[in-house]
Amino acid sequence: MRTEAAKGRILVTLPAPAQDGVSLRLLYSTALKTGLGSAPLGLDRGRIGNTQLLAFRRIGGKIAVQFENPRFRASAGDAAQQSAVASDFGISTVWLTDIAETLPDGRLVIDIAPFLALDTLGIAASLNQESDVLGVGPATAIAGQGFRLDDKLSLADPATVRLFPDNLEVDAIQTFVSDKPGAEIENIVPEPRKVTLTVHHSFVRLPEPGFVPRPFDPRLGGFATQAVDFSAPLGAPVVSDLANRFRLEKLDPTAPRSRVKKPIIFYLDRNTPEPIRSALLEGIGWWSDAFDQAGFIDAFRVEMLPEGADPLDARYNMVNWVDRATRGWAYGQQIVDPRTGEIVKGMVVLGSLRARQDIQIFQALVGAAELNSGGPNDPVKVALDRLAQLGAHEVGHTLGFAHNFAASTQDRASVMDYPPPRIGLADGKPDLSDAYAKGIGIWDVATVRWLYADTDERETAEAAARYRFVQDDNARAADTSQVWGGLWDDGVDPTAELNRLMAVRAAALSRFGLDALSPGEPVANLRRRFVPLWLLHRYQLVAAAKAIGGVEFAYAVKGDGREAAAPVAPAQQRAALEAALATLRPEALRVSPALVPLLSAAQNGNTDRQYETEIFATAGGPVFDPLVAADAAAQLTAQTLLAPRRLARLVVQSQGDASALGVGEMLDRLTATVLASTGDDLGRRIAYRTLATMAQVARRPDATPEVAAAIDQKLTDVGAALAKRKASGAERAWALSLSRRLLDPAQRDQLAASLPRMVTVPPGDPIGEDDWMDLSSLLAPVE
Structure with missing residues (x-):
């Protein structure tokens, strides 16, 4: 590929098309490189969009960018049956462009810059929303009206192109305009009628064969990719769920305990300040204990993002520390191969004002004199304990684990619950010495074993019967x-x-x-x-x-x-x-x-x-x-x-x-x-x-x-x-x-x-x- 900065062109070379016209299939995902700063609207730095199976398909003298529909399939059928099923369900053509050049070996050159300026992330819908776009919180009427992409104020940035062996990363500036921006946006943006965000695009090589999908088990929960398989035998369900999980393979598959071929590594945003940085590194690191107990040695690590690395690069699982105008939700997201449920990248967003709100509560309980005292009732110390738990919780989502809101009734069995501070009374005074649990929970160990280890039905049934979920x-x-x-x-x-x-x-x-x-x-x-x-x-x-x-x-x-x-x-x-x-x-x-x-x-x-x-x-x-x-x-x-x-x-x-x-x-x-x-x-x-x-x-x-x-x-x-x-x-x-x-x-x-x-x-x-x-x-x- 090459860029032409003066013309704003980003030229990519595609393989020669196959018989069906498809030149290349990739995983495609978008993310926000810059945020709006609004907690209710959810347009945070680090928020990602839906993962798509993207195909570049030649149609006559043009190249179509299409989002294919792998949910509907015939996995056990022959090529003709698979093609027939694919023809029965709709796909999305999201962009057409002229072929800039055809090379002697049949490869095709196109300029993808105009595609990158499209609103594939769905920012306009978020700016105009009337409810919680993330699906993690209650509905809230908060938004502006009539926001739309202004293509004259939007363009891809050739200077941001980064090409790696398995992924292409590039940014685009997108501007959305409205005459009725609404109070939330007016509170933040200097010219609220024009909202500009930088959108990051990731084009990722399809994962290598060898990943073994795992059927979703409702007894232990998690996140799943739905498959509608028309080659299922009569009497067997056509619709099923595949559990989302990382590819984690033991060096010795037969050993109860073994090192792994490639550990899961999460990286912490370098913008995270101390002492928050240390608290998050501690809490996220608890997951290494769960994997170790499941038989995976040194299978999970958390580290600081290497200096100079792009947190939106698809190669890095990230925990982002973001600021907003008001407090809001943290959330864990996944880039997932829609064919198999394999997690390709985890992305966490943590909002900085949550900890400050916690301090407000703790200060009301125990008084301001305890601030920064270092004692068990120090509101800052307790807030850091909460952040350690929150870091573990959100990374848990990116690993494939759902909420377990019954864990609190079984002695803090999981970091995947929403924990309140446990407030005691000592000599008639509120006491925060046991406000938050430390370490991973017994439910978390059980779900790691189910999702990543080779557990049998008996072990799964026993775990489901032992713990509430x-x-x-x-x-x-x-x-x-x-x-x-x-x-x-x-x-x-x-x-x-x-x-x-x-x-x-x-x-x-x-x-x-x-x-x-x-x-x-x-x-x-x-x-x-x-x-x-x-x-x-x-x-x-x-x-x-x-x-x-x-x-x-x-x-x-x-x-x-x-x-x-x-x-x-x-x-x-x-x-x-x-x-x-x-x-x-x-x-x-x-x-x-x-x-x-x-x-x-x-x-x-x-x-x-x-x-x-x-x-x-x-x-x-x-x-x-x-x-x-x-x-x-x-x-x-x-x-x-x-x-x-x-x-x-x-x-x-x-x-x-x-x-x-x-x-x-x-x-x-x-x-x-x-x-x-x-x-x-x-x-x-x-x-x-x-x-x-x-x-x-x-x-x-x-x-x-x-x-x-x-x-x-x-x-x-x-x-x-x-x-x-x-x-x-x-x-x-x-x-x-x-x-x-x-x-x-x-x-x-x-x-x-x-x-x-x-x-x-x-x-x-x-x-x-x-x-x-x-x-x-x-x-x-x-x-």
Whole structure:
């Protein structure tokens, strides 16, 4: 190949075409060399696109760049059958170009620079998105409108071309324009109507034959490449999954322990500062223990990226350290051969502000005096422990391992869970000495053995039976049914841990104040530090509530003895309900009057977007409103308990078991709890939020007829009781007003739609929360 910088041309020489016109097949992947800096939009430095099987095909006097479709195949068929299957399913022609030169031996020369300027990564869709493009977090409406590639402001850069024996690497500048860029982009880009990013293109030689695909096993999870094989025998499935994994071969395949032909090496971004660098090297290095225990000696290493190396070069598995305007998700990605599931490159993106948010939380718990003390409660030290775990977690994804959100219920069995800090109490004070686990987990060792070693069915079945495993679909949403599927939760018993954590929260709140600030720090920062402490229980609450209407099930196969799903025992469900109801009681939601003046300190200076998203709405200016804080916490509990799918499961379970917790009993306990303490504004706000949420749920299109009827009747009963309540003053006015709204159908509908009165709950997850109670969900079917 050669470049012509003055003309902007990048000329590549292709082999002479075969009979079918195909000159060359490669793996093709794109990645961002420069990022946008927006956590919600996910356009981070190091983000990669889909891996494509790219073919250069001669058609007449032109060359077509086509993305082929290897998912549909006839692997055991002859050439004619394979060709027939390929002809039955669509491919994508993404670019056509003239042949610049035909060499005497039939080789063809083309200029690929115009192709490199195309938006093959899908940046325009990300800039215009209305939900989480990465699929790792909740949906968020955040984007601009009408962004499109401007080809006059986009071009490939010939100076960036790097050709190696097995891969070609080259960059292109791409500019996207819009007259409505949106607030997120306006907050970051100097001319928000023109967003310029540098896109890296990798063309990689197809892996050599010899890789042995491994069938995906649902019992142990992971990531998979789907194969639709029409040569499968009749009676055998046509659709199957191939587990994604690196090629890892022992020098002595027959030995229980052996060195390997080529170790898996991950490289850490040289931009990673100390002491973060050391923490990540330690945590990522834990995987070497898992491979060693699986019989692979020195099979995994983590090192600093060699000086001068390009982190986007397809030869390097990378852990990138990136900065964003606000905190956001970390993620692990794979470049995978779509024919076999072989991982060619792993790419991790870690956001720098996550650690700083963790420090905010730890500082609220133990005080600013512990900062950089080096002790067990040093927020910086604990944040570094968290980063070590995070590095191991995200690299685990690139190795082929999925989340296991049940690991926290089996004594931290996996780094592939989402871990909260384990907060103890020592002499009545929060203690962080055991905040995060060190080292790889027993589940991780089992999955390495399954994915990379030659395990037999007996060993796989034993591992699946020994350890709990819950993946994203059955865990991420707050209303999923799997009792063990919680995020950011801890403990062998989620209900007991919620009760314990509420005691930790109370102790921490009783000590919270100016000690959470460093000398000279603005007092206004207390408002931001207060929120994660106030909502410390938010994820353990969700984890405990999954017992209510919950089911214990496995990703079973016939014959393993775990085929049947079992409802959670009624006593366990009632215990979880009582623990959740305790989070609604006024004593749990009363902000100390002594804190209100401190939380009302004024802020001065330029607006900090991260700060603004992290605090509760005020009562005007800086004035803290304790009822808003109580409302936010009550809203989380009410929405969790009243999730329509949870209530539907209660109906189903009570049909088969008279002793089961039913919807009626749950609504009775819920309303009795919130109506027992309406003598002050706090109790009335909690009751209002709960009853309003009930009205909203009854009108949701995904509420079953049985659930809607039960809630409607309960609200009618409550309305009648409030009309007869003997009270005076503010309580009497509140009871009569709410009674009228509950008993009149039109006013109840207005109550259900009174979303402006719902408070905004600051984000807990790295990007934010999906508001499942938004107005559109009340008016249109929920997908």
